[in-house]
Amino acid sequence: MDKSIKAPLFAWRTVFWMDVQKPVRLSEVFRNRQGRLFYFPCVKTEGENRMNKMVQKVVIDCDPGIDDSLALMLALSMEEIQVEAITIVCGNSPVDMGFSNAKKILKYKGRLDIPIYVGADRPLKREYVNALDTHGADGLGESFLPEVPGYENSMTAQEFLKKRFAPGQGGEPCSVIALGPMTNLARLLSDCPEAILSMDRIVSMGGSFKSHGNCSPVAEYNYWADPDAAAFVYETADLYGKRIEMVGLDVTRQIVLTPDLLSYLKRLDPEQGSFVEAITKFYFDFHWKWEHLIGCVINDPLAVACFADSGLCRGFEAYTAVETEGISRGQTVVDSMGFYRKAPNALILTETDPERFFRLFYSRLLSCREEELDLIPGLAAGSRMTGPVLLDRAAVQGRTMDQTGAAVHNGEKSRESFAAGSEKQEAGADEK
Ligand SMILES: [Ca+2]
Numbered sequence: 001m002d003k004s005i006k007a008p009l010f011a012w013r014t015v016f017w018m019d020v021q022k023p024v025r026l027s028e029v030f031r032n033r034q035g036r037l038f039y040f041p042c043v044k045t046e047g048e049n050r051m052n053k054m055v056q057k058v059v060i061d062c063d064p065g066i067d068d069s070l071a072l073m074l075a076l077s078m079e080e081i082q083v084e085a086i087t088i089v090c091g092n093s094p095v096d097m098g099f100s101n102a103k104k105i106l107k108y109k110g111r112l113d114i115p116i117y118v119g120a121d122r123p124l125k126r127e128y129v130n131a132l133d134t135h136g137a138d139g140l141g142e143s144f145l146p147e148v149p150g151y152e153n154s155m156t157a158q159e160f161l162k163k164r165f166a167p168g169q170g171g172e173p174c175s176v177i178a179l180g181p182m183t184n185l186a187r188l189l190s191d192c193p194e195a196i197l198s199m200d201r202i203v204s205m206g207g208s209f210k211s212h213g214n215c216s217p218v219a220e221y222n223y224w225a226d227p228d229a230a231a232f233v234y235e236t237a238d239l240y241g242k243r244i245e246m247v248g249l250d251v252t253r254q255i256v257l258t259p260d261l262l263s264y265l266k267r268l269d270p271e272q273g274s275f276v277e278a279i280t281k282f283y284f285d286f287h288w289k290w291e292h293l294i295g296c297v298i299n300d301p302l303a304v305a306c307f308a309d310s311g312l313c314r315g316f317e318a319y320t321a322v323e324t325e326g327i328s329r330g331q332t333v334v335d336s337m338g339f340y341r342k343a344p345n346a347l348i349l350t351e352t353d354p355e356r357f358f359r360l361f362y363s364r365l366l367s368c369r370e371e372e373l374d375l376i377p378g379l380a381a382g383s384r385m386t387g388p389v390l391l392d393r394a395a396v397q398g399r400t401m402d403q404t405g406a407a408v409h410n411g412e413k414s415r416e417s418f419a420a421g422s423e424k425q426e427a428g429a430d431e432k
Contacts, residue, residue: 054080055079055080055081055082056080056081056082056175056200056201056307056308057082057084057172057173057174057175057200058075058081058082058083058084058174058175058176058177058307059083059084059085059086059087059161059164059174059175059176059177060072060075060083060085060086060087060176060177060179060304061086061087061088061089061119061157061176061177061178061179061180061182061184061185062086062087062088062089062091062098062102062178062179062180062300063088063089063090063091063092063093063095063098063179063180063181064088064092064093064098064101064102064105064139064140065091065092065093065098065101065131065135065139065140065179065180065300066092066134066135066136066139066140066141066279066280066282066283066296066298067179067283067297067298067299067300067301068092068098068101068179068180068300069101069102069104069105069140069279070276070279070280070298070300070301071177071179071300071301071303071304072086072102072105072106072109073105073108073109073276073301073365074301074304074305074361074364074365075177075304076105076106076109076111076114077109077364077365077367078304078308078364080308081304081307081308083111083114084114084164084174085114085115085116085117085160085164086102086106086114086115086116086117087116087117087118087119087157087160087161087184088102088116088117088118088119088157089119089120089157089180089181089182089183089184090120090121090122090123090128090130090180090181090183091130091131091180091181091221091222091225092130092131092132092134092135092139092180092221093130093131093132093135093139094121094128094130094139095118095119095120095121096118096121097138097139098139098180099116099118099151100139100147100148101138101139101140102116103116103147103148103150103151104140104145104146104147104148106148107148108145108275112148112150112151115151115153115160116151116153117153117155117156117157117159117160117161118153118156118157119156119157119158119183119184119187120157120158120183120184120187122183123181123183123225123226123228123229124183124186124187124226124228124229124232125228126226126228128225129225131221131225133286134283134286135282135283136282140279141278141279141280141281141282141283142281142282143278143279143281143282145278145279157184158184158187158188158191161184161185161188161195162188162191162192162195164198165188165192165195165196165198165199166192166194166195166198167192167194167195167197167198169198173200174198174199174200175199175200175201175202175203175307176199176201176202176203177203177204177205177303177304177307178202178203178204178205178206178222179205179222179300179303180222181206181222181223181225181226181229181230182204182206182222182223182226182229182230182232182233183226183229185202185229185233186226186228186229186230186232186233187229189232189233189236190232193236193239193240194240196236196237196240196242197240197242199242201245201307202233202237202242202243202244202245203244203245203247203303203306203307204222204233204244204245204246204247204303205222205247205248205252205299205300205302205303206220206221206222206223206230206246206247206248206332207220207222207223207230207246207248207249207320207322207332208220208248208249208250208332209246209248209250209332209334209336209348209350210250210350211248211249211250211253212249213249213330213331214249215330216327216328216329216330216331218328218330218331219328219329219330219331220248220249220330220332221330223322223330223331223332224329224330225330227322227323227324227325227329227330228324230322230330231321231322231323231324234320234321234322234345234346235321237345237346238319238342238343238345241343242345243317243344243345243346243347244320244345244346244347245306245307245346245347245349246315246320246332246346246347246348246349247299247302247303247306247313247349248332248348248349249299250348250349250350250351251302251306251313251315251349251350251351251352252297252298252299252300252302252303253297254352254354254383255297255298255299255301255302255352255354255357255383256293256295256296256297256298256354256383257276257280257295257296257297257298257383258294258295258379258382258383259284259294259295260379260382261295261358261379261380261383262276262277262280264362264375264376264379265362265365265366268362268366268368269365269366272365272366280296280298283296283298284296295383301357301361302352302357305357305360305361306349306352308360309356309360312352312353312356312357312360313349313350313351313352314349314350314351314352315347315348315349315350315351316336316347316348316350317344317346317347317348318334318335318336318338318344318346318348319335319338319340319342319343319344319345319346320332320333320334320335320344320345320346320348321333321335334346334348336348354380354381354383355376355377355380355381357380358373358376358379358380358383359373359376359380362376
């Protein structure tokens with residue numbers, strides 16, 4: 001496309017203003033305003049406009065995982081984001097299963113060109129506890145999509161991350177979106193702590209500020225599963241003056257994919273809607289069974305959306321640490337009052353707008369303009385869930401917590417239990 005042709009200054013200003021406010025084909029601007037059609041080769045589509053605004057390179061570290069998969073689908077649908085690589089960590093799924101699921105999503109999106117690197121298969125210091133009770137036996141909602149062969153990579157996730165982010169490696173700025181336990185990042189930073197300085201932005205789905213946890217009264221799964229890793233990454237950020245954008249349960253709990261929203265997606269795109277339905281059905285059932293919620297909380301896509309649209313979530317900066325032991329294992333201790341007199345190492349996000357999220361999410365999946373999504377306001381307004389109701393309903397279902405913060409479902413410990421439950425879970429994973 002030849003961009004060397006010069007337009008009059010007035011025209012350029014007009015074009016520039018239109019470009020920012022509402023992407024349009026420039027030829028239409030001239031025809032409408034001046035009554036005749038100017039030939040202007042620098043015609044931009046809406047997508048080109050997004051590309052030209054800012055393309056952010058990113059490595060997505062994840063543990064797919066139903067909501068990780070939705071997050072990958074979103075990231076791969078956004079012109080604003082260039083996914084350089086995907087690294088896998090054990091979390092929701094064991095790493096081999098997460099690797100398999102990431103390939104399935106890349107195949108579905110036609111992006112098998114993106115490299116995937118397999119990382120840690122266990123937390124830094126403790127026993128691994130998966131979350132297959134939430135994500136299904138295949139980690140992808142028991143959709144049992146066909147396996148995707150191939151992807152023999154010569155590097156581990158740690159080797160790739162070091163190659164990409166170690167000082168002196170060069171390369172364009174690149175960020176990290178961490179959607180699982182932070183084991184891969186902690187391993188990188190324990191080997192090469194200066195690598196954190198090469199990370200443009202660090203967005204982490206994890207933790208909570210005022211929201212109750214989803215693994216214990218105070219802990220969110222990613223940080224609970226490997227609290228030592230999370231603590232180390234936050235400590236390193238503090239040491240090197242970096243800031244982690246914490247997309248925790250305070251905001252992700254507001255993002256609920258309801259049956260109506262899913263139905264709307266299916267109406268607009270039956271094929272893609274059916275795919276999302278296939279991988280979320282198990283998630284819907286889980287939320288009904290344990291939280292008495294009609295719909296499912298989709299945590300991870302919000303981190304991707306927040307990365308691309310920094311106005312989507314709001315919060316405050318604060319020094320933050322992660323507890324590693326005892327009853328509050330995995331809790332994010334957010335010094336919102338400045339007791340520690342320490343500089344902020346985190347941006348704690350506490351507010352978001354579900355409508356704005358679903359407009360972004362659906363418009364990218366469907367490759368349409370946000371304003372074309374006429375039903376989003378009403379449907380997204382009904383998606384917000386409330387904590388107290390959740391807890392009361394869960395109690396009705398027979399869910400109780402023991403003194404260590406482990407959850408007990410109808411007399412049986414689940415993934416939230418510390419050791420005994422994990423053996424049962426891993427045995428279940430092996431069966432698959
Ligand atoms: Ca995840």
